[in-house]
Amino acid sequence: MSLIYQLALARIKGVGSVIAKHLLDYCGSPEEIFRTPKKQLIKIPGIGESIANSILQNNVMKEVEKEIAFIEKHKINVLFWKADNYPEKLIFCNDAPILLYYKGNVAVNAKRIISIVGTRNATDYGKGICDEFIAGLRGHDVLVVSGLALGIDSYVHKACVKNNLPTIGVLGHGLDRIYPASNRNLALEMLKHGGLLTEYSSGTKPDRQNFPSRNRIIAGMADVTIVVEAALKGGALITAEIANTYNRDVCAFPGDIRKPYSNGCNYLIKTNRAHLISSVKDLEYIMNWELNAVIHSQQLQVDFVMSATEKNVYEALEEAGPMGIDALLYRLKLPQNKLAMILLELEMKGGIIALPGKMYRIP
Structure with missing residues (x-):
């Protein structure tokens, strides 16, 4: 029964992901949203009479029944907001989808997730970077995300399949089709080594407006977004910009x-919107991967005064070792601006050390 209401919530006219989350906060569950009387719904901030009527009319249920039949037939997983199987890094993105459809054989949550994007007009230079860089990721326990588009995206997924690395393609349409059609065989191979993910229900066509929207998923799922080749305008730079707004790291290969098709990468580097990288070694340094492998949390003598909240942050780092802002937010349930101030205070007191990749550890 829960699945019916989850799918219905994602289809209500006038209710996007932000309003849907707002409704969940007030009502508690998808079922309760549809059971709440109109007079109570319209009292919720941002929910007017029009949206309340759309919720209570329940005119999406026939579509939902059809979608459930498709989901069951093709063994698709529905990843609902804040459920255990929902991409945990997306939870920190205010415009993340309320619901995702996933088909694959690897979990969407991994310790290390990187997104790699680039131009559809890949050159031999870009193709070579994909092959060399992906091969260098073997042994790093990394999940690679891209968009299954022509060009760099396709070469990234192909290199992952070749090197037996898990890879997920984020689509701008439903799971009842593959676009472009030329990537159909690649998509089938990816289902053996990863999966396909989308916010769009079956029957959704690959319309132009869907692709900039899906870029927020590519950026939001990952710890870092890497741009291989890109012009000054296009989806790759949109994805990089979104990643920056999410406070995620961005890297770019110079050209x-x-x-x-090097202008976009060079622009990101020149304007300090991206770290310059030329190899996996650079990524290891920026993301603090080598440090994570050798540093262990130690019991230290604290010789400065901490507030109760600062102590909670300190003890979390002491217990878990180096952590990023997203992990600390999830663990401590603090507002992002408050956590940022606490980290700054602790750093100024010498209680913690800021590391590359927006990571923190105790000295």
Whole structure:
């Protein structure tokens, strides 16, 4: 029964992901949203009479029944907001989808997740980077996310399949089709080594407006977004910009200043929107991967005064070792601006050390 209401919530006219989460906060569950009387719904901030009527009319149930039949037939997993199987890094993105459809054989949550994006007009330079960089990721326990588009995205997924690395393609349409059609065989191979993920229900066509929207999933799922080749305008730079707004790391491979499909990467680096990288070793340093492997939390003598909240942050780092802001937010349930101030205070007192990759540890 819960699945019916989850799917219905995602289909209500006028209710996007932000309003849906707002309704969940007030009502507690998808079922309760549909059971709440109109007079109570319209008292919820942001929910007017029009949205309340859309909720109570329940005119999406026939569509939902059809979708459930499709989900069951094709063994698709529904990942609902804040459920255990929902991508945990997306939870920190205010515009993340309320619901995702996933087909694959690897979990969408991994310790290390990177997104790799780039131009549809990949050059030999970009293709070579994909092959070399992905091969260098073997042994790093990394999940690679991209968009299954022509060009760099496709070469990333192909290199992952070749090197037996898990990879997930985020789609701009329903799981009843593959776009572009030329990637159908690649998608089938990816189902053996990863999976396909989308916020769109079956029957949704690959319309142009869907692809910039799906880029927020590519950026939000990952610890870092890497741009291989990109022009000054296009989906790769949109994804990089979104990642920056999510306070995630962005990296870019530099390119020939005379080549149009290097201009985007060079611009990101020049304007400090991305770290310059040329190898997996650079990524290890930026993301603090080597440090994580050798540093262990130690019991230290604290010789400065901490508030109760500062002590909670300190003890979390002491117990778990180096952590990023997202992990601390999830663990401590603090507002992001408050946590940022606490981390700054602790750093100024010498209680913690800021590391590359927006990570923190105790000295």
